[in-house]
Amino acid sequence: MRMIDALTRSMRASHLLVALLVAASLVFAAIGAAMGETFYLRLATEALIFAGLALSVDILLGYNGLLSLGQALYFGLGAYLSALVLMWVPSFWAAFAVTAVVSAVVGLIGGFIANRVRGVYFALITFGMAQVAAKVVYNTRALGASDGLIGVPVIDINLGIISFSSASPAGFFLFVLGVIVILYGVTAYLLDTPFGRLLIALRANERRVPFLGYRTMTLRLSAYVIAAMIAALSGALYPMLRGFVSPELLFFSTSGNAVITVIVGGVGTLAGALYGSVLLTLLKSVVGSYTEHHVIVIGLLFMGAVIFLPRGLMGIVRPAVERMLTRRSKP
Amino acid sequence: MTERTTTERAMAAHSGTAPILEVRHLSVSFGGLRAVDDVSFTVARNRITTVIGPNGAGKSTLFNLISGALRPRAGHVLIEGTDHTGEPPYRVQAAGLARSFQITNLFFDLSVAENLRQAAQILEPRSMMWRPIGASRAAHARVDELLERFGLTAKAQYPAGKLSHGEQRRLEVAVALACRPKVLLLDEPTQGMSHGDTQDTAALITSLAADVTVLLIEHDIGLVMSLSDHVIVMHQGQKLAEGAPTDVRNNPAVQAAYFGHA
Ligand SMILES: Nc1ncnc2c1ncn2[C@@H]1O[C@H](COP(=O)(O)OP(=O)(O)OP(=O)(O)O)[C@@H](O)[C@H]1O
Numbered sequence A: 001m002r003m004i005d006a007l008t009r010s011m012r013a014s015h016l017l018v019a020l021l022v023a024a025s026l027v028f029a030a031i032g033a034a035m036g037e038t039f040y041l042r043l044a045t046e047a048l049i050f051a052g053l054a055l056s057v058d059i060l061l062g063y064n065g066l067l068s069l070g071q072a073l074y075f076g077l078g079a080y081l082s083a084l085v086l087m088w089v090p091s092f093w094a095a096f097a098v099t100a101v102v103s104a105v106v107g108l109i110g111g112f113i114a115n116r117v118r119g120v121y122f123a124l125i126t127f128g129m130a131q132v133a134a135k136v137v138y139n140t141r142a143l144g145a146s147d148g149l150i151g152v153p154v155i156d157i158n159l160g161i162i163s164f165s166s167a168s169p170a171g172f173f174l175f176v177l178g179v180i181v182i183l184y185g186v187t188a189y190l191l192d193t194p195f196g197r198l199l200i201a202l203r204a205n206e207r208r209v210p211f212l213g214y215r216t217m218t219l220r221l222s223a224y225v226i227a228a229m230i231a232a233l234s235g236a237l238y239p240m241l242r243g244f245v246s247p248e249l250l251f252f253s254t255s256g257n258a259v260i261t262v263i264v265g266g267v268g269t270l271a272g273a274l275y276g277s278v279l280l281t282l283l284k285s286v287v288g289s290y291t292e293h294h295v296i297v298i299g300l301l302f303m304g305a306v307i308f309l310p311r312g313l314m315g316i317v318r319p320a321v322e323r324m325l326t327r328r329s330k331p
Numbered sequence B: 001m002t003e004r005t006t007t008e009r010a011m012a013a014h015s016g017t018a019p020i021l022e023v024r025h026l027s028v029s030f031g032g033l034r035a036v037d038d039v040s041f042t043v044a045r046n047r048i049t050t051v052i053g054p055n056g057a058g059k060s061t062l063f064n065l066i067s068g069a070l071r072p073r074a075g076h077v078l079i080e081g082t083d084h085t086g087e088p089p090y091r092v093q094a095a096g097l098a099r100s101f102q103i104t105n106l107f108f109d110l111s112v113a114e115n116l117r118q119a120a121q122i123l124e125p126r127s128m129m130w131r132p133i134g135a136s137r138a139a140h141a142r143v144d145e146l147l148e149r150f151g152l153t154a155k156a157q158y159p160a161g162k163l164s165h166g167e168q169r170r171l172e173v174a175v176a177l178a179c180r181p182k183v184l185l186l187d188e189p190t191q192g193m194s195h196g197d198t199q200d201t202a203a204l205i206t207s208l209a210a211d212v213t214v215l216l217i218e219h220d221i222g223l224v225m226s227l228s229d230h231v232i233v234m235h236q237g238q239k240l241a242e243g244a245p246t247d248v249r250n251n252p253a254v255q256a257a258y259f260g261h262a
């Protein structure tokens, strides 16, 4: 038997598509920097940040087969933690470390609650948990209540070899691109291990898995915690970009948008989360400049995608890339 | 029922004197229905023991109790002398017991090879869980071996759901066997198979008994007679009789309860 099977080949096709996106981003950053552009670079940075959130939704939906309607809980958690840390010590490393640790713990607790149930009930519980968190934050003075936390300082990001300000549009864009590519890389790596394959097995037929010698709760919890951490680390980038955080980050609109992103981009493709986010963020901004009813346009677009592109953008593009890869590997 | 100390049990297990599988006074009810009612027996090592009985006799429920799919209301399940009663399936699996299902229970949208790889992965050290899939060489070697043995090599990259019924039934057995279990429970492996496939599968099961203990549920009486070393007859949740195939066949109570229906 060949060591590369269909699932690994699909993953390689995703890598290629992500590499393409990275190349396009580098060109975009170069042009943007040369032109002294700010608005579109910052918009693209935001697209990448929300791509990280979408990636976490795809781990659960595309691999584990679980629809989370509350992934904003972890995104918002990361954003608030990062804002609080940065207001205290202006170090991106500190913000990331605190976010990683706290989101792992909160994810474990949330995972224990949400993974007691499946299907629609999982969706409802994740939704409920995020709503509760949003309401708590909204009503907590210390967290700025409905105003959120403002005045997150601009920080210097020191990567050893280079150092730049989070206020530099091109520099910060490239930094976020790097972080998201690393999050993608880690996710893609994990999903192509026997552990990742077990998540696919859970989606395919959960009842069979215990008889193969695995505890399903451990697997589901692990996937949930990994997704929570990826959402939170993406969220941690948000206050570095915008200089503030607000309770909206925890609202259902944030979770819902991430789900739409994944469905439009292609469920279970990982690359789709990134492309979908770029597409939707761009559309929202372009349409938003013509009409304030951009939500309607996005809604219609989503309906169209579900009806005409049920596998999403990458669901169509990726198989073509896979065929290309197979042809090339055959002499 | 005699109570033994853990040490005694462990020693018995170690010296190999404990039966590979023993069931003591196993019972479970669904509402008022006593699906399995005070069933006891032992299974001899590297033999084929077959459970027969009319539809609804409680055979599959018995398998569910042994494999951890269901918790018994009373009684014990011992594997090599160690009590595994009421443990979840993944623990029972770790004790060396694997099973197949009467209703085909595969990962239908995954390939045949991947179905087998998922089941063979447990042969690898735990650390391989976090390494790229291709690194699990022992698991992949086991997959090749099983594909060959079950005549599925040509279909290795097919989704399991695209196989014919007979092929799916064969894969179901192969998946159960992939982890190199000590005890293999097969619930009607030949169900719905053509005559030719049934004969092939019977030959395959016979060949298994060289290194696995097989507990089988089978309806085809001809097959039961030729295949089994030992037969257990169930009827209305209870064990009606057990013994050598011919003895069981000639048992009047069995003929009345079971062959009478056939
Ligand atoms: N989970 C369950 N809940 C309720 N009743 C059940 C359940 N499982 C089995 N039963 C009932 O228990 C009885 C025994 O069922 P079981 O499936 O063990 O029979 P069987 O001997 O395997 O029959 P067959 O030869 O048809 O497979 C049947 O009356 C069945 O309807």
Ligand SMILES: [Mg+2]
Binding pocket: B059, B060, B061, B102
């Ligand atoms: Mg049955």
